[in-house]
Amino acid sequence: MNPGQIKTVLIDGYLDEPSCLGVPPYVSPHIRYIYGSLIDGGIKRTNIEYLTADDYRREKEQNLASLAAKDLVVIMAGTTVPGNYLEGRPLSLTEIKEISEKITYPTLVLTGPITLVWKNLPNSKEISKNLDIITSEVGAVELYLRLCQQGKKKREIAADRLRAAYKFKAKQSDLSLEKLKNQSNVIASALSKWALTGAEIFSRHPKFPKLIAEIETCRGCPRIKGCKFCSEQLKNIKYQRKPESIIKEVRAIAEKNIHNFRLGCQTDLLSYTGELELQNTEMNGQNSLLNKNSTALEYLYKGIRAVDPELKVLHLDNINPGLLGRNKKLGEKSIEIISRYNTPGDVAAFGLESADPEVLKANNIDTSPQETFEAIKLINKIGGRREKGIPKLLPGLNFLVGLQGENSATYKLNLKYLEKIKNAGLLLRRINIRQVNTLGSYPGLEVKRSSLKELKKEVNEKINRPMLRKVFPQGTILDNIWPSKIKGGLTYGRPPGTYPILIGIPGQHLDKEIMEVQVIDHGYRSITGLPHPFAINKANIKELTYIPGIGESRARRIVLEKPQNQQELKEVLGPSFPWENLEPLNLDFSN
Ligand code: SF4
Known part of the structure; x- marks a missing residue:
């Protein structure tokens, strides 16, 4: 069939892997590359339907019937790290199985990180029988090449060169720089071209415009021999994208009215060089690639700012603390660049x-x-300055449990280490303790549930809450909060960005697109915030009781007496009320 006639559905099953996030509000670069490659391969825009996992699920039977009537169904999926998501649920293996069993006529393609660990998944052999194509590595390239073959005509991207590049597998013993450079550049430039067309996905997304563009800077682990548990090493194709290409992509996305970006798709942003540089990889015997200058990073950040004057969010993900701690001078320069151009x-x-x-x-x-401690110090020193009341850039810390070599003393060492950071007056924005994922071939250790529970409890009480109090002091006004869910008497929302803080806002606010809140209380991993300005005389009893120190009887008195200023409020609350809880707040006394 000529590609011009192919009726296609592109299912965004979402992805979450060590180097990339594509669960709403994040939109992964990979789904955008695929969309662009399908169009470049000759499929008409009007013949491509974009379906998210949540939309698929919402009207499953109807969607299955519609999928069955298409010619091509591409599923992109794969969460290779454990995660909790507020705004989207990734497509599960059971759902993929069901789709594969219920649709027979269309060519069914599976792509995304799931394919890297496919062989280890339960029933994958059986499901594979119903899949026509499983594209590991870069799915967009394979789809494009197949379409070119089918269309029997030359397309804009030299398919032959791309074919040669795609077949190339960089084996560890085969890391000749020239070879790798030539091959990977062809793939990276094809993806960058498709990324421009792929920006169209945003306006087709059901959550448009409340979305964040996850942007890829480079692919693959920069180390020759990586960490034993990490799925990134399963990627054979590695590349660095040119800063000019990334800037063009940001411009294309901004033109679609998306102004939230995260440079989140890479394993280490400080290893971003803008070109593949694999010489001098021996660092401290750890085989790491060190970006020896920050030119590409500065060019990139500056360029992004220049092409999107309306930019609202520019955040990042993933920095290797080892490199930063070992190379403080170089690291300082990079962190200065990042915290100059990023958003708070x-x-x-x-x-x-x-x-x-x-x-x-x-x-x-x-x-x-020790290296990580140095890196934490460095980020606090340079990125810790506040803008709009919150630090520009802070470190987060990831812990894994179930790792080989663990023993009963390991958890105590983890807690002691966190206490050392706290006692040094350093801030961490977020601490993540997760169980290692055994999806690949990594034989994780059995985790003693009670010990893990105890560790999490101690970290929550001793570290998380005191840190949150310092990062978001009472009275801090946070803007651009996206309300997304109601539970109990609270609306839950988050600011768009990297590792966003969860905020419980008293009352029902899902009718609002965005909100401004002021911080009143701190949990372990979330905070409570009142709408700003807070119209105290318009709040109901339940809403008022979320203010620390206001119980039901004080809330009743406020509702009855409707104080008209701070003095009257003080009288209503009585002399024993801890007034310091309300002092930092901006209150509106109108009725
Ligand atoms: S350094 Fe380790 S965790 Fe990071 S990408 Fe490489 S293997 Fe994965």
Whole structure:
């Protein structure tokens, strides 16, 4: 069939992997590349339907019937790291199985990170029988090449060169720089071209315009021999995207009215060079690639700012703390660049994974507790300055449990390490303790539930809450909050961005697109915020009781007496009320 006649559905099953996030509000670069490659391969825009996992599920039977009537169904999926999502549920293996069983006529393609670990998934062999194509690695390239073959005509991108590049697999023993450079550049430039067309996905997304564009800077682990548990090493194709291409992509997305960006699709932003540079990879015996200058990073950040004057969010993900801690001078320059051009509330997630040196050694992790501590200090020093009341850039810390080499002392070492950070007056925006994913071939250790529960409890009480109090002091006004869910008497919302704080807002506010809130209380991993300005005389009893120190009887008195100013409010609340809870707040006394 000529590509011009192919009726296609592109299912965005969402992805979450160590180097990339594509669960709403994030839109992954990979789904955009695929969309662009389908169009470049000759499929008409009007013949491509974009369906998210949530939309598929909402009207499943109807969607299955509609899928069955198409010619091509492409499913992109794969969460290779564990996660909790507020605004979207990734397509499950059971759902993929069901689709594969119920649709027979269309060519069914599976792509995305799920294909990297496919063989290890339960029933994958059986499901594979119903799949026509499983594209591992870069699915957009394979789809484009197949369409070119089918269309029997030359397309804009030299398909032959792309074919040669795609077939190339960079084996560890085969890391000749020239070879790798030539091959990967062809793929990277094709993806960058498709990324421009792929920007059209945003306006087709059901959550438009409340979306964040996840942007890819480079692909693959920069180390020759990576951490034992990480799925990134399963990627054979590695590339660096040119800063000019990324800037063009940002411009194309901004033209679609999306102004929230995260440079989140890479394993380490400080290893971004803008070109593949694999010489001098031996760093401290850890085989890491070090970006020896920050030129590409500065060019990139500056360029992004220039092409989107309406930019609202520019955040990042993933920085290797080992590189930063070992190369402070170079690191300082990069962190200065990032925190000059980024927007406040940015987080550099550090994968220390364990404070136990034996575990780090057993898993070939590229950092030490001391190097990570230095990196935390450095980010606090440069990124800790506040803009709009919140720090520009803070570190986050990831821990994994179930790693090889762990013993009963490991959890204690983790807690002690966090206490050391707190006692040094340093801030962490977020601490993530997760169980290692055994989806690949990594034989994780069994985790003792009670010990993990105890660790999480201690971290919550001793570290998380005090840190949140410092990062978001009472009275801080946070703008651009997206309300998304109601539970109990609270509306839950988040600011768009990297590792956004969860905010419980008293009352029902789903009718609002965005909100401004002021912080009144702190949980372990979330905060409570009142709408700003807070019309105290318009709030009901339940809403008022979320203010620390106001119980039901004080709330009743406020509702009855409707104080008209601070003095009257003080009298209503009585002398024993901890007034310091309300002092930092901006209150509106209108009736
Ligand atoms: S350094 Fe380790 S965690 Fe990071 S991408 Fe490489 S293997 Fe994965």
